[in-house]
Amino acid sequence: MQWRWEWTWELLPRFLDATGKTLMAAGGGYAIAVVLGLVLVLAQRTPFRPLTVVVRELVEFIRSTPLLLQVFFVFYVGPQFGINLSPWTSGLIAIGLHYGAYLSEVYRGGIESVPKGQWEAATAINMSTVQTYRRLIIPQALPPAISGMGNYLVGIFKDTPMLSVIGVAELMHTANAVGAQSYRYLEPYTMVGILFLAISLPTAFFITRFEQWVRRKMGM
Amino acid sequence: MSYLEFLQAHGPRMLDGALITLVQFVLATVVSVGIALAFGLMRLSPNRAVKGFATVYVEIFRGTSLLVQLFWIFFVLPLFGITMDKFTAGFIAVGLNMGAYGAELVRGAILAVPKGQWEAAKAINMTPAQRMRRIILPQAFVIMLPPWGNLVIEILKGTALVALISVTDLMFQARQINISTFLSVQTFGTALILYYVFARFCVTPFMRSFERKMAFKIGRA
Numbered sequence: 144m145q146w147r148w149e150w151t152w153e154l155l156p157r158f159l160d161a162t163g164k165t166l167m168a169a170g171g172g173y174a175i176a177v178v179l180g181l182v183l184v185l186a187q188r189t190p191f192r193p194l195t196v197v198v199r200e201l202v203e204f205i206r207s208t209p210l211l212l213q214v215f216f217v218f219y220v221g222p223q224f225g226i227n228l229s230p231w232t233s234g235l236i237a238i239g240l241h242y243g244a245y246l247s248e249v250y251r252g253g254i255e256s257v258p259k260g261q262w263e264a265a266t267a268i269n270m271s272t273v274q275t276y277r278r279l280i281i282p283q284a285l286p287p288a289i290s291g292m293g294n295y296l297v298g299i300f301k302d303t304p305m306l307s308v309i310g311v312a313e314l315m316h317t318a319n320a321v322g323a324q325s326y327r328y329l330e331p332y333t334m335v336g337i338l339f340l341a342i343s344l345p346t347a348f349f350i351t352r353f354e355q356w357v358r359r360k361m362g363m
Numbered sequence: 364m365s366y367l368e369f370l371q372a373h374g375p376r377m378l379d380g381a382l383i384t385l386v387q388f389v390l391a392t393v394v395s396v397g398i399a400l401a402f403g404l405m406r407l408s409p410n411r412a413v414k415g416f417a418t419v420y421v422e423i424f425r426g427t428s429l430l431v432q433l434f435w436i437f438f439v440l441p442l443f444g445i446t447m448d449k450f451t452a453g454f455i456a457v458g459l460n461m462g463a464y465g466a467e468l469v470r471g472a473i474l475a476v477p478k479g480q481w482e483a484a485k486a487i488n489m490t491p492a493q494r495m496r497r498i499i500l501p502q503a504f505v506i507m508l509p510p511w512g513n514l515v516i517e518i519l520k521g522t523a524l525v526a527l528i529s530v531t532d533l534m535f536q537a538r539q540i541n542i543s544t545f546l547s548v549q550t551f552g553t554a555l556i557l558y559y560v561f562a563r564f565c566v567t568p569f570m571r572s573f574e575r576k577m578a579f580k581i582g583r584a
Contacts, residue, residue: 144442207562209523219547304430328438
């Protein structure tokens, strides 16, 4: 099978445009996940037992079921109750929820890595809970969490093709459409693979660099 | 239609799907372990060509989506004369992808075996192969089991994607039932619960007890 270069160049603008959509989906989903993760981890640290147990189990549930199924669930469940969500909205909700659960575990690891003496010291100098988190715990919990957060940023990017199944017009969706039209799959799918590599490898590299930089800044 | 009636009508079909998911999961895990071991060791090879090849493999499979790889293997590889039926393509793709992640776990675990163990094996005149097989790998195995527990769950979740190349697994059956009944909450909800129960109450406890058993075997428990 011959690779058709002219066709590749012809398709390229369309694929680059779709790459933009993919990045938007990843960015939007990640923004939801970052906030939601924080909510999920803080809910697990409240003294109210039933809440912590339920949230803990919810996180486990989300983490141990396939994202693809969650995407379908969010997309199809709304209409059954008269709520119609667009593919974009439900896609972002599903992916944000999924990665929010993962990020809450990353945050938890970060918070638990802060030595107990720091908490006691904060209590000793009469800091409020909010102050303790904001000024003592979060700054120290962040550097160890960066690599995990970065990994999931790349992870969410790589999982956006799953949104194609509900009709979000990102890269994979475009490749499927082109393939179905022309009955040629070599170029579209290979281009998608290369575009993914071209974004995820440099991102992973910069995340490592960024982590080192933060650690130096924090004097760790 | 009550939920019970729903289960009576569609439960058997879901269980058929769950069985396919189970088989896909087991086969994909076997492929992953093989790939992870081979490429993890190759990543540590002193031969630069071997090491380079393994690095490229790991970076390609970790740098792109499983879905892209699955479609590539199923739709593009036949153009190069490698044709697999959808069932085989499914677990091979999941296995190759997760194996790349596993390779990093293998590499990390081997490097985490204390240096004294390597030196001691050398001191009693073991060949590199003997040292790896009898001293290093058993200890590395115990070190890497906990992260493998997570990876195995990822493999299970990864198998859901094979539904997109029409392997009739749980995900696929759920979609079909949803199309014919429009009972999305019941259909996808049941499928979610099946995945969850299998992951949380079968796979994870199994991996935990396996960890303990292996740690006990090399005298670490």
